[in-house]
Each structure stands twice: as C-alpha cells, then as structure tokens.
Amino acid sequence: MLATDYLSFRYQDEDVLHSLSLDFARYPVTGLVGANGCGKSTLFMLLSGLLRPQRGQVLWQGNPLDYSKKGLLALRQRVVTVFQDPDQQLFYTDIDSDIAFSLRNLGVPEAEITRRVDDALTLVDAQGFRQQPIQYLSHGQKKRVAIAGALVMDADYLLLDEPTAGLDPAGRQQMITLIQRIAASGKHVVISSHDIDLIYEICHGIFVIRQGRLVASGTPDTVFQDAQMLHNAGLVQPWLVKLSRLPGFGLYRSEQQLFDSRDQ
Ligand SMILES: Nc1ncnc2c1ncn2[C@@H]1O[C@H](COP(=O)(O)OP(=O)(O)OP(=O)(O)O)[C@@H](O)[C@H]1O
Numbered sequence: 001m002l003a004t005d006y007l008s009f010r011y012q013d014e015d016v017l018h019s020l021s022l023d024f025a026r027y028p029v030t031g032l033v034g035a036n037g038c039g040k041s042t043l044f045m046l047l048s049g050l051l052r053p054q055r056g057q058v059l060w061q062g063n064p065l066d067y068s069k070k071g072l073l074a075l076r077q078r079v080v081t082v083f084q085d086p087d088q089q090l091f092y093t094d095i096d097s098d099i100a101f102s103l104r105n106l107g108v109p110e111a112e113i114t115r116r117v118d119d120a121l122t123l124v125d126a127q128g129f130r131q132q133p134i135q136y137l138s139h140g141q142k143k144r145v146a147i148a149g150a151l152v153m154d155a156d157y158l159l160l161d162e163p164t165a166g167l168d169p170a171g172r173q174q175m176i177t178l179i180q181r182i183a184a185s186g187k188h189v190v191i192s193s194h195d196i197d198l199i200y201e202i203c204h205g206i207f208v209i210r211q212g213r214l215v216a217s218g219t220p221d222t223v224f225q226d227a228q229m230l231h232n233a234g235l236v237q238p239w240l241v242k243l244s245r246l247p248g249f250g251l252y253r254s255e256q257q258l259f260d261s262r263d264q
C-alpha cells in the first residue's frame with residue numbers, strides 16, 4: 001500500500017504541504033485536484049522519494065519510505081511516476097533506448113524487453129514516430145513516450161502528474177481507456193489533472209487540495225456535489241454534475257452513459 005501520514009513539506013522559504021494523510025490504496029484510481037501551485041507535483045515527488053518531508057512520512061507497504069539507494073530502487077520498480085514535464089523524464093536521444101532503460105537495469109532478457117517496449121509504444125500510439133530522435137518530438141509526443149516508459153514497468157502503482165496536458169483529443173481518450181484497463185488489472189493509479197471532467201469520469205476516489213491542505217475527500221459523486229468547496233479550491237464542477245441539476249437529467253459518470261440512457 002502507498003499512503004502519507006501527516007506529511008508536511010517546505011521548500012527553502014515556502015511551506016507547501018501541511019499534514020497530509022492520504023491513502024492511495026483504498027481506490028483503484030485516485031484523483032488529486034487543486035489549483036496551480038497547491039502542491040500536487042510536490043506530492044508526487046515526495047511519493048517517489050525524490051524529495052524528503054520535513055515532518056510526517058510516506059508509507060510504502062506499511063513502513064516509512066527507505067531512502068537508501070537500494071530502497072529507492074526497489075520502490076521505483078513498484079511505484080512508477082510520470083512527471084508533469086516529459087523533459088524531466090527522457091534521457092536518451094532515441095525512444096527505444098529510453099523506454100528500455102529501466103528494464104535493462106533490472107536485467108530483463110532482451111527478447112522480453114523488445115516485446116514490452118513494442119506493446120507500450122502501441123498502447124500510447126507512438127509507433128508512427130518511433131524512429132524520430134526525442135529532441136525533435138512535439139510536447140504531446142514526448143508525453144506519450146514518457147507514459148510508455150512508465151507502462152513497460154508494469155508497476156503496482158502508476159502515478160500520473162497531468163498525463164493528458166498537451167495530448168490531443170484522441171490521445172486524451174486513449175489515456176482514459178488505458179487507465180481504466182490498468183485499474184481493471186488490479187493495479188493502482190494516482191492521477192493529478194486540471195481536466196476535471198476526466199477526473200470525474202475515471203476516478204473512484206478524490207482528494208481536493210487547497211494551498212497544501214486536504215479540504216475534501218471521498219467518491220466523485222459526493223466530492224463534486226459541493227460547488228462552494230470546489231470554488232474555494234479554485235475548481236469547478238464537472239459538466240455532467242452540472243447537467244444533473246437540470247430537470248429530467250440524472251447523474252451520469254460519462255458522456256457515453258448519458259447517451260446510452262437517452263437511447264433506451
Ligand atoms: N523547486 C522549488 N523551489 C521552491 N519552490 C517551489 C519549487 N517547486 C515548486 N515550488 C513552489 O511550491 C508550490 C507548489 O508547487 P507544485 O508544482 O507542487 O504545484 P502544483 O499543484 O503541481 O501546480 P500546477 O497545477 O501548476 O502543476 C508553488 O507555490 C511553487 O511555486
């Protein structure tokens with residue numbers, strides 16, 4: 001299990017996270033929402049051991065995170081993060097080497113690496129630009145490669161910081177399908193996004209952060225009913241929740257569900 005316990009963090013002169021106790025094991029897909037600068041990316045860096053909290057802790061399998069080189073290596077096989085900025089993630093000039101890097105480090109046989117890299121690139125629809133040098137890729141293409149690099153690890157927890165930022169509508173839809181498929185296979189996904197409609201559609205549990213503090217948590221159906229709380233956190237209600245207030249409309253979790261209900 002992955003969780004935080006009274007986690008607090010400050011950069012040199014700025015308190016960013018305040019006493020956050022969050023359980024990421026409770027739901028298959030957990031959404032992290034909040035305004036720019038509320039601390040989401042900082043939290044992802046704490047969860048992956050890139051930053052260390054001043055107070056409180058990150059818990060992995062019930063124990064405080066082991067920050068030794070060996071401990072972090074073990075963690076990063078099971079908890080894989082796709083950071084907000086793909087340039088923070090991609091090191092090689094060619095896509096195949098970049099994605100295969102972690103698997104080679106683990107000593108996975110080459111034949112299996114080839115298969116897994118190929119599958120991951122297909123899943124993110126990156127086969128069309130696979131031969132291009134990474135530095136010439138567009139932002140959205142780099143994002144797809146960074147996501148493929150995480151998918152090959154087949155981790156227990158996939159942490160996605162703004163995975164659809166910069167993706168085109170087809171890429172966004174692929175991401176939704178991908179996350180649902182990963183969750184259905186028994187793994188956990190934690191996702192931050194400003195795409196509130198996406199969060200509403202794919203998450204089973206939600207944490208709302210405001211200025212580094214937890215201000216609401218629970219299922220999307222309950223959390224997104226509270227328009228005032230969302231407004232105070234710099235957020236808006238998903239359009240499907242707004243629609244449900246109109247006469248004759250129920251509360252639907254996806255556009256597809258809404259249209260299906262109209263067909264009956
Ligand atoms: N390396 C750093 N040094 C000092 N302050 C930082 C650093 N990185 C982030 N901050 C500050 O910490 C706060 C939280 O930033 P963070 O990037 O975690 O927010 P976020 O919720 O991910 O925002 P966004 O929605 O824009 O991605 C911000 O006020 C930011 O200015």
Ligand SMILES: [Mg+2]
Nearest residue numbers: 040041042084
């Ligand atoms: Mg961020």
